[in-house]
Amino acid sequence: MSEVTDLVEMLEKTGIPMSNELIEALLRTEPSDFTDFPLESFWHDFPVPFLVTDSGVTKTISAPHMIVTMLHHLELDEGLHVLLMGSKGGYLATLIDIICGHGGKVTIIEPHDEIAEHTSNVLERRKQCGLIRVLGKEALEDPAWDRDVDRVLFTGSIREIPDFVELLIEEGGFILGPFGGRIQQRLMKKEWQGGAWLETDLGGVVFGPMDIRESERGFPDPLFIADEFEDALILISSVLGENSEEVYRLERLVESLRELPPGLPEITSSFTEEEIIEHPVIELLMTEAEWLNELWPTFVDILGFDLEGIVPDLEEPLFGKRHADFTP
Template identity: 30%
Template sequence: MTREIPTNASLLSRLEREGVLRTGAVREAMLSTPRELFVWDGYRDEAYVDWPLPLGRTGQTISAPHMVVMMLEELDLRAEMKVLEIGCGSGWNAACIASIVGARGSVVSVELIEELVEFATRNIRRAGLEKIVEIHHGDGSKGWPPFEAEEIYDRVVLTAATSRIPDFPVRQLRREGVLLLPLGDSPAQILTRVVKDRAGYLSTRPVCPCVFVPLVRSEEA
């Protein structure tokens, strides 16, 4: 018996039925940035299976589609927003964000592992999104530019787990902005939504349990 290989459309239909995929903007982002363009060589047939896939021997993964959809929905992205992503991995999440914020928005993605910087950069160019997405080699826990305290970004998203909310990315978040991160120690964390109010105070809301690889900081690399 031949195993049926799931497609992007069938995966998204299932996520809609399950209530994970809720908005047209996120659906369109997932359709316009197919995961198969961002997986490591040898994993194309598994691109639409709903689980994480390894990125070579880097120790990192491309996230499961349901988790990417959930994070995009929680970020509540809109056109023209400026977004900081900490941990670009394969570039897929940055590409999905870029397709929502559009040509007048921007995505700044910071990655510490040089092999992934090169891989994600190639993928973003192949997707035709290099005018919206900037990928930088560095420690994203220090923000971008590093140690800058100015409020720059409408949204900040971490794609790796940390036991505490990093200081400089919060400082770089604009008032009424949203920061989303997997919060907690391994092996499991809580996806957490942080909102900075008009006065600069933070409020947090747990979204769901999750499992992410740990955030690699420069002093650990």
């Protein structure tokens, strides 16, 4: 455990607030119990992978300074019930379990079966102080849930508090998490007091997206695409200027996407080329193809999604030529 001790000493020197209970939890928890990947990056205060999924997605345990920061702001105490949105391999839940003690409870909501199974297997090998359980997102729809949650921690970025979480928070309980899009987020504490959310801004952070809601969306969801384009606007406006024609057109496109009627069908493999092209979302994007053409590769780089494999081959490519201002 010498590496853990050195890590704690390093974090103390940075001035990050750490209670005695948090320090004890760190010293009692060996990170190697939660990952088979080398821990060199973790000892140097960087994230470390704990799993590469079958689809090739790397899932990580957050950097130590961010873990300590989040646990400090959670204001943990014995006997609390903490809802953890996203497993982080079980490491974060174990630290919370030690701090909250024998009367405490940690409920992990992990939307991906593969990650949930991995986390459950890891936690089964460890002795727990209180209760740690790993559930899928369908558990949030269980009517048996009571408003007995004291803290909620989101381990990925979200844009707003999901309705199902609002129903779980006790008076005086609060939510902690990175609120914003893919590019810009703020670590926010939102406390439920007297029927309203009281917000405290704890500073800028960078997290990957919390995909509980996104995992339920089919393509092409116009609201999802609008959200992604709004994120891209932050970068594009800083490069091209807030008054540029591209920024203006993208802002109008976002408005048009949000105005599309709800309940549009998901494009599936059974769709013909004609049906795909006539889909309202694709049709809207295609009408903007002339100017979107140069920006689309930037969207792919920033946002990580494309229409390849969805939109059929056309005589002229729909999107693809990189804008000169974004060419290295």
